Amino acid sequence: MEKLLNDFSIGLFFWQTLLFVILVFFLRKYAWKPILNAVEEREEGIKNALDSAEKAKEEMENLNADNERILAEARLERDNLLREAREIKNNIINEAKDLANTEADKILTSAKEQINNEKMKAVTELKNSVADLSIDMATMVLKSELKDANKQKELVSEALKEAELN
Amino acid sequence: MKIKTTILTLVFSTFLSLYSFAGESPVNSTVERDVRVEYGEFKNHHLLDNHSFKLFKYETDEKTKYVSFPLPIILWDNGVQTFLSSRFYFGKKVVEHNGSFYKLYHNKIYKTDKLGTINYDENDKVLNEMPLDFSITKNVVLILICLVLMLVIFGRMAKSYKNNPIPTGIGRLLEPIVLYIRDDIARPNIGEKHYKRYMSFLLTVFFFIWIVNLFGLTPIGSNVTNNIAVTASLAILTYLITTFTANKSYWGHIFWMPGVPVPMKILLAPIELLGTIIKPFSLMIRLYANITAGHVVLMSILGLIFIFKNLLGGTLSFGLAFALSLLELLVCALQAYIFTMLSALYFGSAVEEHHDEH
Numbered sequence: 001m002e003k004l005l006n007d008f009s010i011g012l013f014f015w016q017t018l019l020f021v022i023l024v025f026f027l028r029k030y031a032w033k034p035i036l037n038a039v040e041e042r043e044e045g046i047k048n049a050l051d052s053a054e055k056a057k058e059e060m061e062n063l064n065a066d067n068e069r070i071l072a073e074a075r076l077e078r079d080n081l082l083r084e085a086r087e088i089k090n091n092i093i094n095e096a097k098d099l100a101n102t103e104a105d106k107i108l109t110s111a112k113e114q115i116n117n118e119k120m121k122a123v124t125e126l127k128n129s130v131a132d133l134s135i136d137m138a139t140m141v142l143k144s145e146l147k148d149a150n151k152q153k154e155l156v157s158e159a160l161k162e163a164e165l166n
Numbered sequence: 167m168k169i170k171t172t173i174l175t176l177v178f179s180t181f182l183s184l185y186s187f188a189g190e191s192p193v194n195s196t197v198e199r200d201v202r203v204e205y206g207e208f209k210n211h212h213l214l215d216n217h218s219f220k221l222f223k224y225e226t227d228e229k230t231k232y233v234s235f236p237l238p239i240i241l242w243d244n245g246v247q248t249f250l251s252s253r254f255y256f257g258k259k260v261v262e263h264n265g266s267f268y269k270l271y272h273n274k275i276y277k278t279d280k281l282g283t284i285n286y287d288e289n290d291k292v293l294n295e296m297p298l299d300f301s302i303t304k305n306v307v308l309i310l311i312c313l314v315l316m317l318v319i320f321g322r323m324a325k326s327y328k329n330n331p332i333p334t335g336i337g338r339l340l341e342p343i344v345l346y347i348r349d350d351i352a353r354p355n356i357g358e359k360h361y362k363r364y365m366s367f368l369l370t371v372f373f374f375i376w377i378v379n380l381f382g383l384t385p386i387g388s389n390v391t392n393n394i395a396v397t398a399s400l401a402i403l404t405y406l407i408t409t410f411t412a413n414k415s416y417w418g419h420i421f422w423m424p425g426v427p428v429p430m431k432i433l434l435a436p437i438e439l440l441g442t443i444i445k446p447f448s449l450m451i452r453l454y455a456n457i458t459a460g461h462v463v464l465m466s467i468l469g470l471i472f473i474f475k476n477l478l479g480g481t482l483s484f485g486l487a488f489a490l491s492l493l494e495l496l497v498c499a500l501q502a503y504i505f506t507m508l509s510a511l512y513f514g515s516a517v518e519e520h521h522d523e524h
Binding site for chain 2: 004007008009010011012013014015016017019020021022023024026027028030031032033034035036038039041042045
């Protein structure tokens with residue numbers, strides 16, 4: 001310890017402290033700060049580049065996934081469209097069939113009705129003609145029958161007899 | 167840029183112009199000098215701070231010559247006194263400056279009289295007055311070189327980031343270390359929220375300790391972190407930063423430890439308070455002791471080469487010294503790492519937020 005104290009040189013201590021402090025300040029200003037800042041900037045740059053590369057990769061993946069999704073959607077859409085078209089086609093055909101059927105039915109029934117009407121008309125006309133004909137015939141018969149008075153008397157009496165029996 | 171470099175070169179070459187001058191040989195040259203004693207002195211000199219920058223010495227017929235360059239001496243003795251260390255002639259001459267006499271004795275400057283008398287008390291302690299010594303010593307020069315080196319290297323590194331996110335040149339080598347300190351020392355120990363405030367200190371302290379430690383392994387460099395004053399300065403800075411950035415919870419845990427009975431709180435307060443001082447103290451001693459021990463061992467083994475003076479011993483010593491040098495190379499970085507790591511840990515404890523009472 002005594003040797004240490006004996007060896008201790010105040011002058012050297014003074015110069016060492018002074019020069020070292022000067023060195024620290026100068027180096028801080030002219031070396032360490034620019035160096036560390038440059039290194040940090042570089043590291044930051046590398047980190048950013050890596051990050052953006054990672055991001056780009058992710059985006060690429062997203063894009064790919066999107067593409068796939070869009071493709072699948074398009075496929076589905078196409079299928080749907082085709083199916084719908086098929087359905088519509090079927091519907092149209094069916095509807096047309098139905099319509100045709102009903103129309104045909106309608107035509108048929110109206111034709112039947114008409115036929116019936118015509119038939120009834122004809123029947124009525126026939127009936128009327130028959131009635132007229134029968135009346136004419138009856139008239140002719142009656143006329144011929146009731147030409148003499150005896151026969152008329154006989155007939156009335158017969159009718160009376162019958163009326164009494166009733 | 168070119169002009170700047172030229173001016174710098176000129177200034178340095180003037181400053182570093184080698185001074186070669188003769189010193190009197192301390193021992194009579196006819197007497198065989200003891201290699202052990204001489205090497206021991208050399209080793210101690212290498213480990214200690216010095217007022218001149220000795221490069222090497224060589225011997226001519228009757229004189230030992232030193233190749234060295236002088237450093238400015240700055241003393242506080244009734245005002246600032248400055249002169250060059252060459253006037254001391256490595257302690258052999260008394261310097262008269264502004265009417266006062268100074269003598270360099272065992273690496274310390276004492277006030278003395280014209281003859282350079284040194285008075286001792288009964289414990290062989292020097293009684294002479296010591297002026298405050300703010301000299302630019304060898305270690306201060308090394309610290310200055312380290313400062314310039316770091317400013318240039320890291321300034322350039324920062325510049326290379328301006329146009330390009332990836333550094334060029336030396337920055338490419340240093341960036342992993344800077345990032346290591348940020349990601350493996352500062353972030354986990356201090357926390358994501360506060361670490362940025364401490365980055366400047368942590369980075370500077372790491373590279374400073376590392377570089378001056380490496381200087382210490384070169385043949386010319388005496389070791390900067392081998393001085394208790396240097397490690398004390400660094401540790402005190404860590405302590406001051408910890409203390410002044412500490413939050414309420416840190417002080418709460420020191421003075422009034424939550425979750426323990428009141429007598430324990432009173433007992434714990436001084437212990438915890440002492441702990442805050444022991445932590446930077448251990449930082450100081452650890453760095454100092456590790457580097458000093460490494461150098462003492464390394465230099466002792468190197469010295470064996472000269473003492474054995476035979477092929478086997480020399481080879482073995484060389485191998486051992488080589489292995490140890492590699493180890494020291496590791497220790498240089500390791501001690502810098504440990505100092506930075508522990509500083510970060512202390513900063514972390516100062517800003518830690520305790521959400522739950524425990």
